[in-house]
Amino acid sequence: MADLSVNFAGIKAPNPFWLASAPPTNSGYQIMKAFEAGWGGAVWKTLGMPTINVSSRYGAVNYGDRRMAGFSNIELISDRPLEDNLREMLEVKKHFPDHAVIASLMVDTRAEWIDIIKQVEDAGADGIELNFGCPHGMCERGMGSAVGQEPEVLKTIVEWVMDAANIPVITKLSPNISHITDPGLAAVQGKTDAISLINTVKSIVGVDLDTYAPYPVVDGKGSNGGYCGPAVKPIALHMLKDLAQHPDIMGTPISGIGGIETWRDVVEFILLGATSVQVCTAVMHYGFGIVREMEAGLLKFMADKGYNTIYDFAGKALPNVTQWKHLNLKSEVKAKINEDKCVGCDLCYIACDDGAHQAIALPKDGSRIPSIIEENCVGCNLCSLVCPVEDCITMEKFDDGTQHETWDELTQSDRIPNAWNDDRAGGKGHYVPEPIEALKTKRADKSGWKK
């Protein structure tokens, strides 16, 4: 069986599944429970200065029958006394010497940083994570994302910390910036040992339609929250890639965070360069037991692919993430509908006709199995994405693989087109219906009663 253990910038753990600094790591009780359940590490809920929290702290975006596709919070850093946290940290380390316990920290002045680093080191922390990401509350006091958004300030604090710390330091970044490489680079220049990302995304998850207050509501008002959960995974993956590909950042260990819930998510983060992952929302939704599915799935993936450690495939997708200008313009896929599997919902038809390229036809006889109009199919994937049946619409390769041409090559050889002649938009064979045709289509909304 594969060895899941990791050595993340000197922080050792039995596996890469760590709890992110958040409500699930608010106490020694929770962290011990998590380690018992199978988690390999935990980033303690951020320690710092005394705070007061509000009542009503979380909000969610539900989608269809799924609760918490997105999740938002306006909770601050730990509101429990520092000495309680430190005492519990000691106890956790005593019971779980081989698990990773990382202290997330957020303070203001250099003296405060030096002081708190000493305290968590004395409590047995295996590492430190700098919370430069919190986009609500603490940032109004000049901390959290206020630091993460100012690369120069971030670099200065990282330097203070590196000067004071004797254990590995992870700098946690905020996604609420234009280019993640700016704070990423600043952290590396400040000599951080590792980076983690993303922290939460500034958000309003909804508005109460009776009181007109944003969720979560605190006595008729609300504030922007930090958005996380499955909905933010794509943002996290992209930022992870940006850091992992950057020549001056690559090589710095990155802990991936953002909507991780299943083994697939874990594998994707590792493929894009993460060598540990941190989870919060999935645990807040399902409890610590969710790690069993991640572990079993990761082990099976590694067994299937013949990997012994996660380092065998970490970053393996990075060479395939490139700029648009390097994509092969000659590559061609087209949709194919499996008539035996098609249930006749015709969502592909209407999605394509209303939302894409008018490349799907319905039978004239009133039956419901649609067909692809190949000359109009641009290979956009939309139909295969809306199709509710497993493997019913597939995208088939149409080119013979012999031709390769990119926008970059066109640019380099001074062949940028000066006329619209894309075969996939009004070019050979492809057509766009005349506007008047819109008024002749069968109405989908029969407006209730039919006569």
Next chain:
Amino acid sequence: MAEYKRPANEQEFKENFKQKKPLMNDTQAYYESSRCLFCYDAPCMDACPTGIDIPLFIKQINSGNPEGAAKTIYDSNWMGNACGTICPTGVLCEGACVYNNQDVAPLLIGRLQNYATSQVIESGKQLYTPGRDNGKSVAIIGAGPAGIACACELRLLGYTVDIFEAKALPSGLTVHGIAPYKITNEEVLAEMEYLQNQLGYNIKYNSPISSKEQLAELEANYSAIFIGVGLGGTATLGMTGEDLDGVVGAVEFIEELRLKHSDVKIPNRVVVIGGGNTAMDAASGSARLGADEVTLAYRRDKSGMGAYSFEYELAVGAGVRGLFNASPLEIVGNGKVEGVKFIKTESTDGKLNTIPGSEFTVPCEMVIKATGQAKQGPFYSLIEGLEIDKKTRIVVNPDTNQSTNPKYFAGGDAINGGAEVVNAAYDGKLAANGIHEWINK
């Protein structure tokens, strides 16, 4: 051995006649509505005789707008709540759900429909207001689904509407003729009250129209007349022993069951003759009333029955025994029913033959005849110029439901010979629009 104990009171009756499609709670409705694919040009809509925009109302339920969902439903079907419960959805909307094509359970459309409509019925939410009075009046004969639908629609168009109903309650077979486990009287009548409160048509109960004089009066006082009289009582078999004590018609039996509940007395052994849905309801009802032996006798084989197979399965589940290829010869007894004498049959080349010497008697204390309803021919003959087809159905223009006597329109069982409530609801609505067109042309 009977599956059901005899119900001694209303509570026990309700248990024996437990609702087949109970009302969904909010959580059920939320998860169920989430499953809808919102198909393009959805097959469920096409399968609904009234063309309810089903994907729309399900989406409305899922987005927390059940009131809007109810409006979507009533815009197409004035019997929206009743139909959600009693429609044979498995062969209509739910049968057409595309999920069936991948062996995934179809959406529970009927129950979602009830979820939405029951909320507005309970709250009394006014979804419709009558149209501006146009000074014209229409008479409706029969407050069944067709008549009620016609009345609602005509009120929207500004007509004064008077319904003449022979019985004491509205909704026709919905309250009188459908097995009690499919819908409760309270539920039916609540919808009737809800509609009447909003739309303000008049119903004159216990007011049968049965003479030329009455019709002449209607013709004189109203711009148009809608016939929604349904079918009559159980037809006679013309068989020896039919007049014995203990022989009842299925229609009458179910009506009694609907109105008297546990006060209906059922003997130990019951024979139901017939193979249609009414026969299933009567057999199932007898079993649920606690009869020990209920025999459902049909002269052809099982596959020849007119009833939906799920109705037969339901009856069997209630403890009914199916007896096939048994043709009744006579009902035997002395003053009271003692049994039914049958002869075995077999089909050869599609022709049903009796087998000589195969006579046998099934002993019983009650016989329920579910062999079809009487036609309303004698009534129709009172109306001048009204064309009737060979099956005693009023001939109408399918686009307007206007009969061959232009002043008369018709719908429901009177024109289709006996179909579902949903068909009647459609007919009534269509006729109302036909009346409006005709009066204004």
